[in-house]
Amino acid sequence: MRFIWGKKELTFMIIPGANRRTVRFKLPHSSLYIVPSVILLVLIGFFVTIYFMNTYSHQTKENLQRTFDGQERQLVNQITLKDNELEQLQANLIDLSQQADEFKSKLEEIKKLDHVIQLMSESEEPNRTSKKLSALSDSTANSDVGGNEVPVTSQEVTQLVSNTKQGLSTLVGDINALLVNLSESEARLKEADYLRSITPTLWPITTHSLTSGFGIRKDPFTGKPSMHTGLDLDGELGDPVYATASGKVIEASFDNEYGNRIIVDHSRGIQTGYMHLNKMLVKRGESVTKGQLIGLLGSTGRSTGSHLHYEVQKNRVPIDPTPYLISNRKDER
Template sequence: MKIKWGKRTFTFLIIPDANSKVMRFRFSAILLYSLPVIGLILLAITLFMNITGMKNLNEKKAIAAQLVVQSVTFEQQLTDKEETIEKLQNSLVELSEQTEEMKLKVEELKVFEEEIRGISSNDSDETTSREVSIAAYNHEVKSLSAGVGGATQNASDEDITSLISDTEQTLHSLTGDIGSLKLQLTDTKELIVQNIHMMRITPSIWPTLSTKVSSRYGYRKDPFSRRAAFHSGVDIAGDTSDPIYTTADGIVTLANYDRAYGYNIIVKHASGVSTHYAHLKKILVENGQVVKQGETIGLLGSTGRSTGPHLHYEVLKNGDTIDPMPYLGVRD
C-alpha cells in the first residue's frame, strides 16, 4: 500500500487538565518535514551574515588603524615642516642681521675710501691752478636691457638649507676679509699721510705755471760775459706777473732786493733743504713768515741781473746748491 505524503496529516492534542477543553492542532506532513530544512536555511543565513559582518568589521578596523597611522605620519611631517620653516626663518633673520652688519662695514669702508681719496687728492685751489690739465678718455658703460629665461626647478628644503649654510659661510668669510682690509687701509692711510707730509715738507712741485726751462743747472756760457760760468739753479721762462709758488712748507728766511738776484726770496724747509726764488717783479711775503706748499709768495719778473722775464730757482742742501730738476720730477 502506498502512502500519500502530500495528504497525510499529523494531529497534536493539548490537554491542559481534566476539566479543560482539549486543543487540537493538525499539520500536514510536508510542513513538518520542511521545518528542519527551513531551520537549516535560516541557520546558514545567520552564519553567513555573521561571517560577513565580522569580515566587514575587521576591514573597518584595518582601515581605521591605517588612517590612524597615516594621521600620525602626516602630523609628524607637518611638525617637521613647521620646524624646518622655523629654522629657515631664524636663519633668514640671522642672515638679514649679518647683511646689515656687512652694510655698516661697507659704509665704513666707503668713508675710509673717501678719507683716503681726500688725502690723496690735493685740495688746494692754488695748487690746482698749477697742475697741467691732462686729457683722458671717459669710457661710459651703457647697460642694455636684456631678456632672461630658462627652465625652472623648484628648490627643495634641503637645497634652501644648503644655500643658507653656504651663504652664512660666505658672509663670515667676507666679514673676516673686510676686517683685514680695514686694517690694511688703516696702515695705508697712515703711510699716505706720512708720504704726503714728506711731500709737503720736501720741494716737489713746480714753482711756476710754466714748465719751460730756459737754462739748466751747471756750467754754461754766461748770458752777459759770454764766458763759461757755473749756473747754481734753473731758469724757468714765463710771463711777467705770473704767480710764484713755494715748493714746500717752510719759513721765509730772506725776502729782499739784491743786485744780482733782484727781488728774491729764500724759504727754509725740513732736513736742511732750502729753496731760492730770484728775479721777481714783486715779493708778497716777509722775512720770518710761515708758508705752505703751493702758496703764492711773489710775482715773476726780470729784476737784477736778468735778460728777460723768468724765475731763477735754486735748491740748497745744507747751504750748498744742488740740481733742482729731480725735485721737479725731471730726470736726465
C-alpha cells in the first residue's frame, strides 16, 4: 500500500501482488487531520470512560463495603442479643427447675398434712391416692457456692428442658390427685367432727360418783328386782348438768316418775335423758352444743336424794351409757 500526495486530495493505493488489481482510495487532504483527530477523540473518550467506570466501580465497591459492614455489625448485634436472650432463657429455665423442686418439697409437706387429716378423721379405708403420691421423689437442695464457669451445651439444655417438662407434668398430676384426696379427706374430717359432736362421750356432771349402774337392781322403794335403764350419778343439789353431745331438745317437762327431765335427740337414732333435775335451763325445740349447761342437779320426781339419772337410748331402746363416758372435761368437744 502507498499513498500519493496531491494538492487537494490523497490517494491510497493497495497493491496486493502480481497479477492482481490495484485498489485505490482517494481522500480529501483534510482527512490527514480529521482521522488522527477522530482517533484521538476516540482514545480520549475511551480513557475517560475507563476512568469514570473505575471511579464508579470504586464508589460502588465502597458503598457495598459500607453496606456490608453495617449489615455485619447489625448481624453481630442481633447475634449478641440472641445470645443474651438465650442465656436469660437458660437462667429462667434453671430457676423454673429449682422452683419445681421446691414445689415438690411443699407438696410433700401437704401430703403429710393430708395424712394427719386422715388420722384425725379416723378413716379405716386405705388411701390409694397417697400411695400413688408416695412415689414422688424427694427434691434435692441446691447450693450455689461457686466453681468453674463451664458453658452448657445444647444437649444439656435440651435434657434440662425435657426433665423439667416431665417433672412439671408429673407435678400437675400429683397436685390434681392431692386436691381430690384433700377434698375427700376434708369431707371425712367434717363427717368425723359431726359424729364426734353428736356422740355422747362427755360426763354430764363434774363428779363421777356412780351410785347405781345400768341393768337389773333392787328397787329403792319396793325392794323388788327392777330394770334400771340408766346411771345414777351422785352430786350436790344445784350442781351443773351438761349436754353430753350436740343435738335438739325434744322434751323439757315434768314427769311424776322422773321429775324435771330433759331429752336431747342427737340424730342417727341416739338420744340422751337427764332426769330428776332441780331446774331446767333449756326449752323444747332448742339446739344445744356438746358441753352446754342445760340444767341443775336435783331430786324431783321418784327420788330418794339429790342425784342425776342419766340415760342413753339407741333407736328408742335404753343402752348402757358407761362405754360412751370417755371424757372427763365438760368443755372437751
